[in-house]
Amino acid sequence: MMNLLEVKDLNKSFGGVRALSNLSFSVRKGELLGIIGPNGAGKTTLFNVIMGIYPPDSGDxxxxxxxxxxxxxxxxxxxxxxxxxxxxxxxxxxxLLENLLVASISSRDMKLDEATQYCLKVLKLVGLSELKDVQAKNLLPTQLKKLEIARALSCKPTLLLLDEPAAGLRGKEIEDLINLINEIRQTSTIILVEHRMEVVLKLSERVIVLHRGSKFYEGTPEEVLRNEDVVKLYIGERAK
Structure with missing residues (x-):
């Protein structure tokens, strides 16, 4: 299967701090790749460099x-x-519907009627269709999480970068999120950055562990769980 995304020798520093260091990896079309690592490992920086928010110092x-x-x-x-x-x-x-329309029309050349029908389908997918006429300021935190994902989906992504979607969620909310991501992966390739290990391990086909901006380990979820160096890395982070 072809690679949809290829990252090669990526470097990014902020002042004297190296956020990404010679990072290379690829993502296959249709894959769900999990990226984990301690705080400061470079996960969010990686997403921001991919999106063009930060320019890389070098690499492609x-x-x-x-x-x-x-x-x-x-x-x-x-x-x-x-x-x-x-x-x-x-x-x-x-x-909610207006939020999705702004994202959809600005990112894709769709007429209003077409965009409206598509955005209504997205709201139904994430379980917010009954709130389509509610202002975003009136949503609960868990509903805002769903809206954030819906806004991204309204852009019809080929590659979706999910940045810690489970943060602040618990119990059934996490189960619902996992089910939603499993639905999304039917039509999109996904890179998932997440601190909640149970989410990454349930969803990912392959996991990359970042540490200090570099690839520390790569393997299946089962291989990551069995790797002593990865376990020590996480135990050490939590003990600080």
Whole structure:
């Protein structure tokens, strides 16, 4: 199966701090790749570099065989890469449907009627269709998480970057999220950054462990769980 995304020798520093260090990996079309690592490992920085929010110091990123380094975020989004945020950033005074329409129409050349029908389907998928006319400022935190994912889906992503979607969730909320992501993966390739190990291990076909901006380990979820160095890395982080 072809590689949808290829990251090669990626480096990024902020001042004297190296956030990404010679990082290389690829993502196959249709795959769900999990990325884990301690705080400060470079996970969110990686997403921001892929999206063109931060330029890399060196290295290359190819999407569908084309280098996207140097492109602005809106062009990368129009190509089919879309990112969610850890802290939802909706238009607070707009309704849920209006939030999705803004994202959909700005990222894809769709007429209003077509975009509306598609966004209604997305709201149904994430379980928010009954709240389509509610302003975002009136949502509960868990509903805001769903809205953030819905806004990304309204852009019709080929590659979806999920940045800690389970943060702040617990119990059945996490189960619902896992079920939702399993639905999304039927039509999109996904890179999942997540601290909740149970989420990553249940969803991912392959897991990359980052540490200090570098690839520390790569394998299946089962291999990651069995690797003593990975276990020590996480135990050491929690003991600090």
């Amino acid at each position: 990123i190819k999407f569908q065989g084309r280098s996207i380094v140097g492109l602005p975020p809106y062009k990368i989004c129009r190509m089919g890469i879309v990112k969610t945020y850890q802290i939802p950033r909706p238009f607070w005074n707009l309704t």
